[in-house]
Amino acid sequence: MDLGLVGLPQSGKSTLLSLLAGTNAGGRLAVARVPDPRLAVLSDIFHPRRVTPATMRLTELPGLLPGRLEKGERNAFFEAVRKTDALLHVVRAFDDPGTPHPEVTLDPLRDARNIEEELLLADLERVETVAARLAKSHGRGREEELQLAVLGRCAEGLGEARPVRSLGLTAEELGLLGGFGLLTARGELLALNVGEDDLRSGRRFEGLEAWAAAGDIPLVTFSARVEAEIAGLPAEERGEFLQEFGLTEPGTDRLARAAYAALGLISFLTAGEDEVRAWPIPAGTPARRAAAKIHSDIERGFIRAEVAAFADLQAAGSWKALRDKGLLRLEGRDYLVRDGDIIEFRFHV
Ligand SMILES: Nc1nc2c(ncn2[C@@H]2O[C@H](COP(=O)(O)OP(=O)(O)O)[C@@H](O)[C@H]2O)c(=O)[nH]1
Ligand SMILES: [Mg+2]
Structure with a gap:
C-alpha cells in the first residue's frame, strides 16, 4: 500500500517524507515504520531476537500549483496520484520569510481547498468520461446500470465540491467504482505544518478543521521544524522536550498511525522467541x-x-x-x- 504526499510546493512534503522514513535520503520514495506500542509489550513477554514493525510506502508527488497546470501536466500528475492508495495532504501553516510561499500570503484553508478542488475536478472529469462511455454502450448489463446510477450520484456530489468519500456510499457502491481510480473516494489525511509558536500555544484552525471534517478528512497538526529537532535529540531527552509543547509523543508517530488508518490498514501481530511482528492487512x-x-x-x-x-x-x-x-x-x-x-x-x- 502506497501513501501519496500531495500539497503546494514548499509546504513541507519532502521534509515530512524524510521524518516519517527516519532518513535523509532525499528521494521521492521511502518506507515508513508504523509505531506500535503493543510491540514493546510483546517484547517484554517473549524476549524475541527481533522486533519488526509494520511499514508502508510513501511517494512524494510533484508540488501542485492549483489552476496553473497545462493539460498534459495535469494528466501526468493525476496518473501519478492514481497509483497511490491514499493521500497525505500537507498544508503549510508556518510563516518563514526565508521560504517563499508560492501564493505569497499564508492561508492554509485557501491552499487546502485549492488542492482539493483540483482533485474534485479530476474526479468530475473522470466520472463524466466513464459515464458517457457506459451510457453509449449497447451491451449494458445490470452491473453497468448500477455503475451508472452511482456515477450519477458522484457527479452530483462532486459538482457541489463534495469528495466521493463523504457521500455516504455503501461498501458495495464504492466497490462498483473500484476500477475508475477516483481520487476523492480514497482515504485522505491532512497534515497541517504549523509554526513552532502555534504548536506551543495549541492554536486552533477552526475554519480548516470544519472544512476537513465536512470532507471526511482527518486533520493532524505537527511542526516539521520541531519534529526535526526531536529526531535529533538523544532518546532520554525527548520526553522533556515534547512536554514543552504539551505533547506525549512525536507528531510523526501520530501522523504515521493516522496515515496507516487512511490507507484502510490494520495490524495483526505474531509473537514468539524468534520474532515479534506487526503485519499490515486491509480492515x-x-x-x-x-x-x-x-x-x-x-x-x-x-x-x-x-x-x-x-x-x-x-x-x-x-x-x-x-x-x-x-x-x-x-x-x-x-x-x-x-x-x-x-x-x-x-x-x-
Ligand atoms: N520554518 C519552517 N520551515 C520549514 C518547515 N517545514 C519545511 N520547511 C522549509 O520549507 C522548505 C520547503 O520544504 P520541503 O519539505 O522541501 O517542501 P516541499 O516542496 O513541499 O517538498 C525547506 O527549506 C524546509 O526547510 C517548518 O515547519 N518550518
Ligand atoms: Mg519536495
Whole structure:
C-alpha cells in the first residue's frame, strides 16, 4: 500500500517524507515504520531476537500549483496520484520569510481547498468520461446500470465540491467504482505544518478543521521544524522536550498511525522467541487471506487460527497463562481479523 504526499510546493512534503522514513535520503520514495506500542509489550513477554514493525510506502508527488497546470501536466500528475492508495495532504501553516510561499500570503484553508478542488475536478472529469462511455454502450448489463446510477450520484456530489468519500456510499457502491481510480473516494489525511509558536500555544484552525471534517478528512497538526529537532535529540531527552509543547509523543508517530488508518490498514501481530511482528492487512480481511501475508504455504494449508486479543495477553502475562484461562480462541478461515489480534496459524504443508 502506497501513501501519496500531495500539497503546494514548499509546504513541507519532502521534509515530512524524510521524518516519517527516519532518513535523509532525499528521494521521492521511502518506507515508513508504523509505531506500535503493543510491540514493546510483546517484547517484554517473549524476549524475541527481533522486533519488526509494520511499514508502508510513501511517494512524494510533484508540488501542485492549483489552476496553473497545462493539460498534459495535469494528466501526468493525476496518473501519478492514481497509483497511490491514499493521500497525505500537507498544508503549510508556518510563516518563514526565508521560504517563499508560492501564493505569497499564508492561508492554509485557501491552499487546502485549492488542492482539493483540483482533485474534485479530476474526479468530475473522470466520472463524466466513464459515464458517457457506459451510457453509449449497447451491451449494458445490470452491473453497468448500477455503475451508472452511482456515477450519477458522484457527479452530483462532486459538482457541489463534495469528495466521493463523504457521500455516504455503501461498501458495495464504492466497490462498483473500484476500477475508475477516483481520487476523492480514497482515504485522505491532512497534515497541517504549523509554526513552532502555534504548536506551543495549541492554536486552533477552526475554519480548516470544519472544512476537513465536512470532507471526511482527518486533520493532524505537527511542526516539521520541531519534529526535526526531536529526531535529533538523544532518546532520554525527548520526553522533556515534547512536554514543552504539551505533547506525549512525536507528531510523526501520530501522523504515521493516522496515515496507516487512511490507507484502510490494520495490524495483526505474531509473537514468539524468534520474532515479534506487526503485519499490515486491509480492515475486513479473513483469517486465511491474512495468513498469506506471512507465507502462501500457510494460506494454502490453512487449518485454523489461534487468536488472542492483545489486551488479554497483556493481562495474562504469558501465552501459557492465556491458554490456561481459556482466552485463546480457535477461529476458522472466514474469521475477520481485528486490529491487535495475536495469531498463531495452524497449517499443514
Ligand atoms: N520554518 C519552517 N520551515 C520549514 C518547515 N517545514 C519545511 N520547511 C522549509 O520549507 C522548505 C520547503 O520544504 P520541503 O519539505 O522541501 O517542501 P516541499 O516542496 O513541499 O517538498 C525547506 O527549506 C524546509 O526547510 C517548518 O515547519 N518550518
Ligand atoms: Mg519536495
